[in-house]
Amino acid sequence: MTTSTSSTKQKTIAIVGGCGHVGLPLGMAFAKAGYHVHLLDINAQTVAMVMGGKMPFVEEGADALLTEVLASGSLTATTDTSVLKDVGIVIVTIGTPVDEYLDPSVGTFDAALHTIIGQMSQGQLLVLRSTVFPGVTDRLGRQLSSMQKNDIDLAYCPERIVQGESLHELTQLPQLIGGYTERAGERAATLFKSLAPTTIFLRPVEAELAKLYANAWRYINFAISNQFWVIAQEFGADFAKIHSALRQDYPRMKSFARAGFAAGPCLLKDTMQLGAFDHGSFVLGQSAMMINEGLPYLWVQQIKKTYDLSTMNVGLLGMAFKPNSDDVRSSLSYKLRKVLILESKKVLCADPYVQDPQLMSQEDVLAQADLIVIGTPHDCYRSLAFRQPVVDITNTISSTR
Template identity: 50%
Template sequence: MTDTVDVCVVGGCGRVGLPLGIALAARGQSVVLYDIDAAAVERVNSGVMPFAEEGAQEPLTEALAAGRLRATTDPAAVGLADALVVVVGTPVDSHLNPDLGAVPRAIERCVEHLRDGQLIVLRSTVYPGVTALTEKLLSAKGLVVDVAFCPERIAEGRAMTELFTLPQIIAARTPQALDRAEALFRNLTGKIVRLEPEEAELAKLFTNTWRYLKFAAANQFWMMANDFGLDFARIQQAVVHDYPRADDLPMPGFAAGPCLLKDTMQLAAFNRNNFVLGHSAMLINEGLPLYLVSRLEDRFDLAELSVGILGMAFKGGSDDTRDSLAYKLKKILTLKARETLCTDPYVTDDRLVPLDDVLKRADLLVIAAPHPDYAVLDTDKPVVDMWGLTGQGVRV
């Protein structure tokens, strides 16, 4: 591999890196995707999306055919690019403490191939200070490079729209690094917001945490209304109707996925675990499956029933099951119900059962992911729908 390219995306075949690479290639940039997942690399090079992302297949095919995009497992690829964009997962551990080493480890794996003069862009959501830590790491290796932090802001499934329409936050320590990062992302959008690195790190964590807090408020409100025998859907619709100061009150539902809880806990750790709102939100959102089952126990003899869980992804219309609370619901129901059946039209999992079979065998149905497929169900079985997807109310 000797051809130089404009951009190398580290973690380039994942759910954040791949849409970014495709979007840049669609705007005329030459892009190489470096990833340690050989199966994903093979699929991308064969022109197949390794996951569902609306609007990505056609530009992927076009970019491959034009020679503007390719994927590889060869770490030497990072040395071929003027700009390196690092997009790797930044998990919390089993104690909900942030893993500060995820980004540095990704860079360490390929640091021998880096060269002076490159622009290194961190795209992952990071604990405040990781950009500075990365700068120290690269400096200790004797590299003279520009480092920027430009957090991803997309919603999964909307990347191929939002990469071109949402403002891009860019942050760097020097004017030169800022200018280079801005030039890179102006390939996607003309809307740029400049910050200091630590400001941008907090901006990203605040964004995800704010969303998590809003879901917790809605879930707490739903439980309050539900415990008094009232339909929260009717109340929520009245609150938001032509009333802009409350139009961001969501419906209840499982607040899950790989970001919201994780980033709320990163923010708590940053503030020395002094984050009452964040920890309260975690208790509400993570406790929702148990609350739901306890309500079902009040209404049904679960030990004598077969329960069907509809939707195992963490959000509607998605094939992504990462940290989905539907699996927590399944675990609880496995202990309580006579039988638990799970189905999902988007998720590939040998343990799942076709929807028709679930509708036949189950005595009770629970919509765990708001897939549009479940808005109109042909069944006479009781349907528990806390999302309000079916328009039949959300009382449980």
């Protein structure tokens, strides 16, 4: 291979899981930064959607950028794994869920990596971007050696964006780089410096733990606020007022989270991954799960003190796991719906962002419900006029954010 073809190859990237919430914005950001990016995904429907210029989920600034990078030819999407052979860099962003026992479900991830490595050759850079169980990168490094593929450079570089604002954050956040070797770390740092202001070097296991600590830390902080909310209820006190009073001109409480549903595809799952790594003795994480996951039950008990739900049609507004998003993965609004179904005459659900045949239109819910419960604090709910009483779980209507 000539030097110029080799340097062209170094500017080509395949992103495995490339049409997902992490892979797609990352791919678009690299395409904009001058790389040629192939998004490789097993979901043929999403691949076709992306190639047709349509974003499969809500992401700020992504619609215009997708059109731009498709038109320039710097980004393509495919289901064909043979692209892995022709690139300089492979980035893995596939999901890493926990199983029904809340243990990391490593089998699928291992199988995917087996396929990926089977297609890769010496000299390529392999970056793990998915959130992984601690020790996965070092184990993969040892596997590469035993497969005589130790000239593939391996690094773990966790994704730390907040979903929905990836494109902005990818250019703002420092990137953690955990190279399996020094050379792998340097190559990964060069890659991420094309997007980010700073790179920070850690050992792979430190970078893996750093990512899990970040999510577990947030999850535990939400649990603290939710536990304080429960205490306030017991004393007939207004948690939102206490929260606001404590944060006013008092710097040490600025990071005090609001009470509300702590859900979504990452926080609980990653706290449980850390718990599994700690051989099940991560007491703080387990307690946080009990508090956060118990919140829908506690809210229904609270609502029942004021309303006879058995005689009421309850309208639940907001099914996504976070505001102004269409993502329902692990949303606690769905758990709240289940509990409300047990207690109410009827439960009617709506969300302007979410496509789900179980949902109704917002107009119908507002027309038919005797009581409204706001599950997700979408901004658009602030301007609604309600003719019925409203249970405002996250203080959406009354607070300014």
